[in-house]
Amino acid sequence: MANLNIDSVKDRTFDAIVIGSGMSGGMAAKELTDHGLKTLILERGRDVKHIKDYPTTNMYPWEFPHRGVIPMDVQEANPIINRCYAFREDAEHFFVKDHEHPYVQTKPFDWIRGYQVGGKSLMWARQTQRWSDFDFEGPQRDGYAVDWPIRYKDIAPWYSHVEKFAGIAGNRDGIPELPDGEFLPAWPLNDVEQYFSDYVKKNYKNRHVIAARCAHLSKPNQIHLDQGRAQCQERILCQRGCPFGGYFSANSSTIPWALKSGHATLRPFSVVESIIYDENKGKAVGVRVIDSHTKETIDYYSRIVFLNAAALNSNLVLLNSKSNRFPNGLGNDSGILGKYFAFHNYSAHIGAEVEGFTEWTTDGRNPAGGGYIPRFRNVYKQETDFLRGYACGLSAYRFKQHKTEGAGSELKENLVKGDLGPWHVGSHMMGETIPKEINFVALDADKKDEWGVPLLNISVDYDDNDMKMQKDYIDQMTEMFTSAGFKNITPSTNHQAPGLDIHEMGGARMGKDPKTSILNEWNQVHLCKNVFVTDGACMTSTSCQNPSLTYMALTARAVDYVVSEMNKGNV
Numbered sequence: 001m002a003n004l005n006i007d008s009v010k011d012r013t014f015d016a017i018v019i020g021s022g023m024s025g026g027m028a029a030k031e032l033t034d035h036g037l038k039t040l041i042l043e044r045g046r047d048v049k050h051i052k053d054y055p056t057t058n059m060y061p062w063e064f065p066h067r068g069v070i071p072m073d074v075q076e077a078n079p080i081i082n083r084c085y086a087f088r089e090d091a092e093h094f095f096v097k098d099h100e101h102p103y104v105q106t107k108p109f110d111w112i113r114g115y116q117v118g119g120k121s122l123m124w125a126r127q128t129q130r131w132s133d134f135d136f137e138g139p140q141r142d143g144y145a146v147d148w149p150i151r152y153k154d155i156a157p158w159y160s161h162v163e164k165f166a167g168i169a170g171n172r173d174g175i176p177e178l179p180d181g182e183f184l185p186a187w188p189l190n191d192v193e194q195y196f197s198d199y200v201k202k203n204y205k206n207r208h209v210i211a212a213r214c215a216h217l218s219k220p221n222q223i224h225l226d227q228g229r230a231q232c233q234e235r236i237l238c239q240r241g242c243p244f245g246g247y248f249s250a251n252s253s254t255i256p257w258a259l260k261s262g263h264a265t266l267r268p269f270s271v272v273e274s275i276i277y278d279e280n281k282g283k284a285v286g287v288r289v290i291d292s293h294t295k296e297t298i299d300y301y302s303r304i305v306f307l308n309a310a311a312l313n314s315n316l317v318l319l320n321s322k323s324n325r326f327p328n329g330l331g332n333d334s335g336i337l338g339k340y341f342a343f344h345n346y347s348a349h350i351g352a353e354v355e356g357f358t359e360w361t362t363d364g365r366n367p368a369g370g371g372y373i374p375r376f377r378n379v380y381k382q383e384t385d386f387l388r389g390y391a392c393g394l395s396a397y398r399f400k401q402h403k404t405e406g407a408g409s410e411l412k413e414n415l416v417k418g419d420l421g422p423w424h425v426g427s428h429m430m431g432e433t434i435p436k437e438i439n440f441v442a443l444d445a446d447k448k449d450e451w452g453v454p455l456l457n458i459s460v461d462y463d464d465n466d467m468k469m470q471k472d473y474i475d476q477m478t479e480m481f482t483s484a485g486f487k488n489i490t491p492s493t494n495h496q497a498p499g500l501d502i503h504e505m506g507g508a509r510m511g512k513d514p515k516t517s518i519l520n521e522w523n524q525v526h527l528c529k530n531v532f533v534t535d536g537a538c539m540t541s542t543s544c545q546n547p548s549l550t551y552m553a554l555t556a557r558a559v560d561y562v563v564s565e566m567n568k569g570n571v
């Protein structure tokens with residue numbers, strides 16, 4: 001950098017740098033710029049502008065060359081992302097293809113990524129639940145991982161803060177293990193789901209089937225209109241990017257909000273290689289970027305850095321941020337960086353047929369997806385031979401059954417018409433996994449990507465606890481479906497690799513002790529106080545709720561903290 005003049009360095013100096021522009025990075029940028037901080041947002045992928053860059057959003061089914069299905073040659077070329085239910089022709093362009101950004105799988109791991117402005121916030125299923133103290137106290141109570149340095153009361157106001165801005169539809173269900181939030185009206189359950197909900201309420205203690213809580217504007221407030229977003233139209237084409245901004249994404253909400261403030265600069269095509277640590281100053285001074293097109297290396301400087309590259313890439317950036325002071329990665333004196341990596345166990349489903357309800361001909365076009373069964377195992381007491389528990393998705397639907405008999409116009413008639421078949425219910429498990437030292441990610445010793453950055457080597461797997469939990473999910477749901485009178489119950493377990501849950505967590509966990517954790521209670525690197533990690537990498541344990549709302553709440557909380565520390569001159 002010696003040949004660069006002072007002005008250039010000045011141009012490359014900011015109050016704050018945010019690495020990654022997805023779910024958590026977008027929230028960091030929004031919060032930092034709300035405080036007036038001059039913020040640089042670095043994103044390795046291309047820009048995706050709200051509406052303008054949703055090429056499929058208004059296409060009719062017949063306008064897709066393959067009618068929405070990914071063609072066989074693309075499927076075969078992308079075995080990893082092809083296993084993700086959301087990899088479809090209308091959203092294909094938001095997925096990182098298998099060959100584009102290789103990684104090393106010491107154990108099989110399906111890594112689903114969205115490298116673009118907005119990250120995976122464009123692609124997500126928008127399910128949003130708060131954690132409770134049953135979750136934050138889990139590790140301490142059950143003796144795994146380390147104790148969370150925070151409790152529900154520490155994050156509750158920040159859940160509210162984020163929910164009000166993002167817009168979360170839900171009911172106030174009054175369930176202690178799934179705290180209520182600042183809700184817009186919920187999408188109601190359809191009749192079959194409601195029947196099951198009523199049945200469970202009447203026949204089971206502490207089990208609930210509730211309307212799914214989701215990041216959709218069922219009834220926008222002024223703050224949502226101010227973002228340029230409008231009421232969700234129930235098109236259920238969200239995976240394409242929503243032209244109404246009906247669901248929350250960084251693209252429709254936080255990133256344009258930050259840019260509108262005049263305090264943010266967005267730099268796409270910027271692969272962050274590492275965080276620069278200054279030994280004399282004893283803190284980070286900026287970030288090293290490789291321009292993804294020109295491969296030019298450029299340093300940017302700032303007082304604080306927020307690392308939000310998504311859990312696995314944030315581990316990679318920290319591990320690759322080596323200096324004389326931190327030869328094993330930034331803040332990693334303990335050697336635990338990359339370890340205790342965890343995920344969610346989505347390895348079981350169950351379906352059944354439901355008799356009756358034939359007067360109802362539609363499942364309700366519910367963008368929330370239907371119902372949600374909060375964790376009911378091991379909540380108030382340890383009651384099984386495995387630790388922790390699982391939540392369950394629940395939805396009821398009805399298809400047209402198309403006849404394939406006949407030829408010519410008769411066949412055409414049969415295919416077009418079809419009669420409605422019986423109602424079905426379906427559920428999938430969402431289990432908590434236990435963070436363990438043997439589940440880790442590390443820099444590969446030999447292989448590098450095309451920008452010269454070491455590839456991530458992932459070594460993560462299920463354990464006996466996960467398999468016992470999977471069996472319990474099948475047993476409990478089979479019993480509940482049977483007693484509710486459902487027929488032809490079809491449980492299924494699969495051997496999907498970790499990763500398809502797309503809820504990667506840990507590696508740089510929060511904790512009280514720098515010897516056993518990388519981050520403190522403010523998501524601040526214990527040993528490098530001006531670097532904050534507020535995506536999934538920070539998670540001490542995984543609970544079984546969908547995690548993104550928690551990442552965003554932790555992010556807003558960390559920004560509030562660092563701004564007050566900056567004002568006091570402590571950072």
Ligand SMILES: Cc1cc2nc3c(=O)[nH]c(=O)nc-3n(C[C@H](O)[C@H](O)[C@H](O)COP(=O)(O)OP(=O)(O)OC[C@H]3O[C@@H](n4cnc5c(N)ncnc54)[C@H](O)[C@@H]3O)c2cc1C
Pocket residue numbers: 019020021022023024025026042043044045086112114115116117118119120121123124125126127128270271272273308309310311313314317502503535536546547548549551
């Ligand atoms: C199909 C699908 C369904 C999902 N459903 C849900 C759900 O219902 N509920 C839920 O809570 N979560 C869900 N998720 C997960 C959710 O999308 C993630 O938890 C969330 O996006 C994570 O936020 P993040 O900021 O950590 O990462 P991302 O949103 O992925 O953003 C990370 C950004 O960092 C960028 N980046 C990475 N490395 C670098 C680098 N070195 N330099 C610069 N930039 C970098 C990436 O390009 C990306 O834009 C789903 C995900 C998918 C794909």
Ligand code: SF4
Pocket residue numbers: 216231232233234235236237238239241242243244245246247367
């Ligand atoms: S369901 Fe709502 S959020 Fe999804 S595409 Fe339709 S209008 Fe947009």
